[in-house]
Amino acid sequence: MLEMKKINITKPGVLLLFMVTLLLMLPMYAVANTNLEDGEYSIGYTVLHSDNDSASIANDYWVKPAKIVVNNGNMVAQMTLNNSSWITEFKVHNQDVQVLSTDQANDKRVVQFPIDSFSTLSAQIHVIVEDIDYDHGYTVRFSFDESSLKTIQLAEGGEQEQSSSNNSQSAGTTTNSSNNNQVENPQTNDSTMPIVFITLFILSAFYLVKQWKSREA
Numbered sequence: 454m455l456e457m458k459k460i461n462i463t464k465p466g467v468l469l470l471f472m473v474t475l476l477l478m479l480p481m482y483a484v485a486n487t488n489l490e491d492g493e494y495s496i497g498y499t500v501l502h503s504d505n506d507s508a509s510i511a512n513d514y515w516v517k518p519a520k521i522v523v524n525n526g527n528m529v530a531q532m533t534l535n536n537s538s539w540i541t542e543f544k545v546h547n548q549d550v551q552v553l554s555t556d557q558a559n560d561k562r563v564v565q566f567p568i569d570s571f572s573t574l575s576a577q578i579h580v581i582v583e584d585i586d587y588d589h590g591y592t593v594r595f596s597f598d599e600s601s602l603k604t605i606q607l608a609e610g611g612e613q614e615q616s617s618s619n620n621s622q623s624a625g626t627t628t629n630s631s632n633n634n635q636v637e638n639p640q641t642n643d644s645t646m647p648i649v650f651i652t653l654f655i656l657s658a659f660y661l662v663k664q665w666k667s668r669e670a
Contacts, residue, residue: 490608494520496601541581543578573595577590
């Protein structure tokens with residue numbers, strides 16, 4: 454008969470397992486708490502080169518900030534493009550973005566596309582400037598500044614029109630009334646939880662090191 458070996462799990466071993474569990478839970482907690490309440494938000498962003506974190510020349514073509522619209526937990530980003538006639542193609546997730554409105558007099562247009570998070574997002578654009586014989590397609594990346602995220606209007610806080618006429622308003626224009634309604638840190642996450650995790654991790658590590666040192670002694 455095969456004998457079952459007794460596994461001796463020491464207190465330091467239990468603590469080590471606990472610490473690893475905490476480390477695994479932290480990123481899961483962070484991802485789960487990027488969710489926003491239904492409503493409208495503004496967020497700053499930068500258009501970056503595809504292969505480095507410096508701003509692309511195309512950054513000047515995109516008006517800041519962008520508008521984020523959340524409906525039933527689904528997010529879309531709305532952006533206003535300057536020199537709209539130059540940007541003949543704009544794709545995200547290999548799909549053409551949706552055009553909400555076009556202002557031919559000022560050469561602008563407002564577009565939107567779905568996003569899952571505020572992670573850096575790749576896009577494909579094609580720019581044609583006939584006056585200088587420029588014709589080039591390339592990849593850019595959108596880097597969102599989460600620290601700039603502000604609430605414009607929550608769905609529960611007033612009328613939340615979902616009509617195309619409201620959606621077609623310029624995402625880069627901020628009015629005085631919008632500024633009055635903006636509230637910092639609209640995220641629904643509780644910042645206390647990461648602090649608790651980190652504190653428990655430090656205490657566990659301290660106890661583990663103390664136990665090891667006492668054994669060596």
